[in-house]
Amino acid sequence: PLITQQDIIEGCKKQMRGALQMNDFDERVVPTEGLDNVMVSESVKDHLQEMVDIEKARGVLFGLWGFDGSMRDRQGTTALFCGPPGVGKSRAAEALGFELGKPLKVVDFPQLLGKQSMKSNLTIVREVFKEARLMNAVLILDGHSLQTEGGEGKASIDDLRLLNLLVKEMTRFPGVVIMMLESNGSMDVFLSRIDKSLITGLKFVVEFGFPNLQSRKLFWKKIFPKSIPISDGKINFSLLAKSSDGFNFVQMGNALYRAAASAALRQENKRFLTMLDLTEAVKAERKRGESAIDRWVKAT
Structure with a gap:
């Protein structure tokens, strides 16, 4: 048997998976696609590319050009x-990992907040950053929203302390x-x-x-399986794009x-996808995304 390039790629993925320890509040992700496959605006993609470029240049900046003296505590990106x-934040993070050849360590922020005591939270936060550093992983602090700390813009003192500790450790x-x-x-x-x-420091x-x-x-075109049978052999992607205005990728x-x-679910001789199926599904998804109050307001 011969070792192929695909065998080597799969071996690298398994090595990266095995390198990261698991906790009850995190997961490990091995990226599979780069920036070329990320559906975001050009300005966002420019930011992402700049992050990749800066990280790739870090070895020269801090190893040869002396930035480790003046910016020793701010080496990271x-x-x-x-x-x-649903607008591509997680996909963008995975693409960064792919471009840099690093796995992702994704930490669930709300579960971090849910620990029993502030003291244990402080210890866990420092351990998370230490582990990600040792394993050379891209660290993702996920699941945070403006409602995470108590809702309606309110936050406890401990939550504020933990948030600031996280940002401090990030820098x-x-x-x-x-x-x-x-x-x-x-x-x-x-x-x-x-x-x-x-x-x-951000x-x-x-x-x-x-x-x-x-x-x-572009996204509609990307997510269509090649093997799906289509009525008349074509789909009006321009119409789908217009009808899904305001939708996220999910x-x-x-x-x-x-x-x-x-x-x-149709009979076999009618088992193919039509534009009517798609437009009706878009309408249903839009309606599903509205609350009962939203629908009542529109009807009055």
């Missing part, structure tokens, strides 16, 4: 990814660390909870928005799955 759910981390923030509006409330001296603040018309069209995927499920 720190970022805040913020935006609504000291000698690698890539990203805090994910789910937010549908202004970040002012979140930033007001962080010590101003720490905010400057080298990147990347705001993700809902996909535009062109991004939606909602578009849900609509396609809903349409395909309807088509799959």
Whole structure:
């Protein structure tokens, strides 16, 4: 038997998976796609590429050019990814890991907050950063939102202390660390909870928005399985992009799955996907995303 390039790639993935220890509040992710496959705006992609470039240059900057003296405590690439759910934040983080050849250590932020005592939280936070550093992983602090700490913009003293500790450890981390923030509006409330001296340590603040018309069209094309039978052999992706205005990537995927499920249940001679299936599924997904109050307001 011969060893192929695919065998080597699979071996590398298993090695990266095995390198990361597991806890009850984290998971490990081995990236499989780079920046070329990320559906985000050009400005966001520019930020992501700059993060990759800076991280790749770090060896020269701190190893040969003497930045380890003046910026020893700020060697890492720190970022805040913020935006609504389902707009590509996690995919972007995975793409960064792929471009840098590193696995991701994804830590569930709410579960960190849910520990029994502040003292144990402090210990766990430091252990998380230590482990990610030793394993050379991209560290992702996930699951945080403006409602995480008590809702309605309120936060306990312990939550504020832990948040500031996390940001402080981020600025000291000698690698890539990203805090994910789910937010549908202004970040002012979140930033007001962080010590101003720490905010400057975040080298990147990347705001993700809902996909535009062109991004939606590209995404519809990307998620269509090649083997799915289609009526008349073609799909109007421009129409789908227009009809899914305001959708995130998850909602578009849900609509396609809903349409395909309807088509799959038909008699065999009619078992193919039509544009009507898709447009009806988009309408159903949009309605599903609205609350009962939203629908009542529109009807009155």
